[in-house]
Amino acid sequence: MTVFASLTDQAPNHWRILAQEMVAPFARQIDREARVPPQVVTALRQAGAFASGFNRRLALPVTRSQGTGGDVATDQVPDQVAAALDHGALHQALGAASASVQGVLNVHHMGGSALAKWGSKAQKAQWLPRLTSGDMRCAIAMTEPQVGSDISAVQTRARPVAKGYALTGRKAWITCGDFADLFVLIASLPQGPTAFLLPRDAPGLTIAPIDDMLGCRGYMMADLILDEVFLLDDHLLGRPGFGASHVAVTGLESGRINLAWGCVGLAQAACQCAMRRAKTRQQFGGAIADFQLVQQMLARMTTDIHAAGLMCRSASVARALRQMDAAKQATMAKYFASQMVGRVTRDAQQIFGAEGIGPNTPMAMYHRDSRIMEVIEGTTQVLESMIARLALAEVPA
Amino acid sequence: MSESISAIAAFMTRSFDGAEIAPDQDIFEAGYGNSMFSMQLVAFVESHFGIEVDADDLDIDNFRSINRVASLVARKQSLVSA
Numbered sequence: 001m002t003v004f005a006s007l008t009d010q011a012p013n014h015w016r017i018l019a020q021e022m023v024a025p026f027a028r029q030i031d032r033e034a035r036v037p038p039q040v041v042t043a044l045r046q047a048g049a050f051a052s053g054f055n056r057r058l059a060l061p062v063t064r065s066q067g068t069g070g071d072v073a074t075d076q077v078p079d080q081v082a083a084a085l086d087h088g089a090l091h092q093a094l095g096a097a098s099a100s101v102q103g104v105l106n107v108h109h110m111g112g113s114a115l116a117k118w119g120s121k122a123q124k125a126q127w128l129p130r131l132t133s134g135d136m137r138c139a140i141a142m143t144e145p146q147v148g149s150d151i152s153a154v155q156t157r158a159r160p161v162a163k164g165y166a167l168t169g170r171k172a173w174i175t176c177g178d179f180a181d182l183f184v185l186i187a188s189l190p191q192g193p194t195a196f197l198l199p200r201d202a203p204g205l206t207i208a209p210i211d212d213m214l215g216c217r218g219y220m221m222a223d224l225i226l227d228e229v230f231l232l233d234d235h236l237l238g239r240p241g242f243g244a245s246h247v248a249v250t251g252l253e254s255g256r257i258n259l260a261w262g263c264v265g266l267a268q269a270a271c272q273c274a275m276r277r278a279k280t281r282q283q284f285g286g287a288i289a290d291f292q293l294v295q296q297m298l299a300r301m302t303t304d305i306h307a308a309g310l311m312c313r314s315a316s317v318a319r320a321l322r323q324m325d326a327a328k329q330a331t332m333a334k335y336f337a338s339q340m341v342g343r344v345t346r347d348a349q350q351i352f353g354a355e356g357i358g359p360n361t362p363m364a365m366y367h368r369d370s371r372i373m374e375v376i377e378g379t380t381q382v383l384e385s386m387i388a389r390l391a392l393a394e395v396p397a
Numbered sequence: 398m399s400e401s402i403s404a405i406a407a408f409m410t411r412s413f414d415g416a417e418i419a420p421d422q423d424i425f426e427a428g429y430g431n432s433m434f435s436m437q438l439v440a441f442v443e444s445h446f447g448i449e450v451d452a453d454d455l456d457i458d459n460f461r462s463i464n465r466v467a468s469l470v471a472r473k474q475s476l477v478s479a
């Protein structure tokens with residue numbers, strides 16, 4: 001397999017089969033009930049989805065190129081590239097089946113990859129096997145009522161006490177807050193924002209579920225209220241002061257690329273529904289697909305999805321090969337794909353007319369789900385300023 | 398070591414808008430390191446030198462100057478080859 005051959009590969013892969021057979025049939029129920037049912041979680045666990053993205057990070061051959069993403073035309077796709085593309089395919093397939101379920105796996109991988117990167121040997125041995133098996137689900141808690149885009153300003157306080165820390169504060173808008181067993185949580189120490197491993201059953205932790213979200217209603221959102229939650233020393237992740245700049249950023253970098261792939265999948269699902277509708281819906285004596293203004297929407301959607309897919313693949317390859325611009329590529333992929341999915345689901349809904357607004361098609365759900373994507377893992381505006389700064393740093397003054 | 402020093406210097410100069418950084422200059426004191434730069438520096442040393450920065454290395458002193466980063470790299474490389 002070459003990387004380029006896989007760009008146009010439409011063959012169903014194992015993740016697409018899993019997602020279509022075991023997740024998609026529950027998507028409307030998940031949206032209605034705002035919960036992912038246990039049988040979906042079990043199917044994902046059995047298929048190894050909770051382990052995806054964790055594997056074989058070490059011993060990579062190193063590329064010294066500054067990397068533009070252009071050097072992927074190799075006939076021998078290294079293992080780590082294949083693994084990164086396979087991980088992308090998982091998030092794409094889940095995005096198409098249920099954006100909510102994609103989000104559950106996304107935050108699991110965000111928290112888990114931060115732990116895999118910055119955990120001590122003992123922490124990794126203690127937690128990673130249970131996370132990758134799916135016995136335990138992970139999430140990441142950065143946001144607070146007064147702290148959104150600027151996570152370095154977290155107000156949740158960690159107070160050093162005998163043998164550990166006492167944490168007090170409130171985390172807001174936490175995906176899987178009402179589902180995960182372990183949170184990678186950012187709190188502030190005198191040295192600065194610091195990451196902690198917070199088990200769900202820690203005394204003093206109250207979970208306050210959030211109902212009635214606009215979209216991605218199966219994220220099982222909650223606020224986490226911490227009242228003098230005691231954590232032993234070995235629950236500090238990384239080093240004091242490195243929680244926002246390093247630990248959270250590692251999670252966010254994973255999340256951006258996962259989410260970008262998820263957006264591609266969601267957009268593809270909406271586009272395919274719209275294509276079928278355009279071919280079969282008859283008005284003015286012919287299929288609406290024959291109207292040029294409908295074709296314009298279809299052309300825009302198809303091109304948009306393809307462009308986002310290429311950006312995702314390039315970003316995944318850059319990450320797998322540890323190219324210097326991997327973070328910028330992941331940021332650009334998320335920035336582009338999250339807006340793309342908004343355009344595509346809106347056009348797809350439009351092609352359905354009233355049926356796109358009503359209860360009989362998934363189009364309204366797709367559109368509501370797509371609205372989440374420009375807010376999480378860095379808002380569009382925050383990513384714009386990051387991309388600009390990263391791009392400026394590449395050009396000599 | 399001198400090869401890594403010049404690679405790190407070139408990376409910092411590029412990151413800091415062409416500013417010439419002296420090998421022992423404290424980049425944080427000079428106000429250069431912003432939040433995004435910290436992980437960019439980690440990504441740079443990992444990608445360029447083929448090392449893995451981990452929790453034990455998360456000490457601001459390891460990243461303070463070109464020379465400090467070069468020592469970190471040398472230390473990690475000697476562990477890899479040992």
Ligand SMILES: Cc1cc2nc3c(=O)[nH]c(=O)nc-3n(C[C@H](O)[C@H](O)[C@H](O)COP(=O)(O)OP(=O)(O)OC[C@H]3O[C@@H](n4cnc5c(N)ncnc54)[C@H](O)[C@@H]3O)c2cc1C
Pocket residue numbers: 107139140141142143147148149150172173174175176216219372375376377378379380381382385
């Ligand atoms: C469905 C959902 C799931 C979420 N899941 C999680 C989770 O699992 N864990 C977690 O920690 N958080 C989570 N969040 C929170 C999310 O990360 C934040 O909403 C996001 O970071 C933005 O913060 P905010 O909402 O406080 O907006 P603010 O930061 O208050 O921003 C408000 C507006 O100002 C703009 N703005 C802010 N700063 C700048 C700037 N520097 N330049 C230009 N414009 C700017 C923003 O773009 C935005 O338009 C979730 C949110 C949602 C909606």
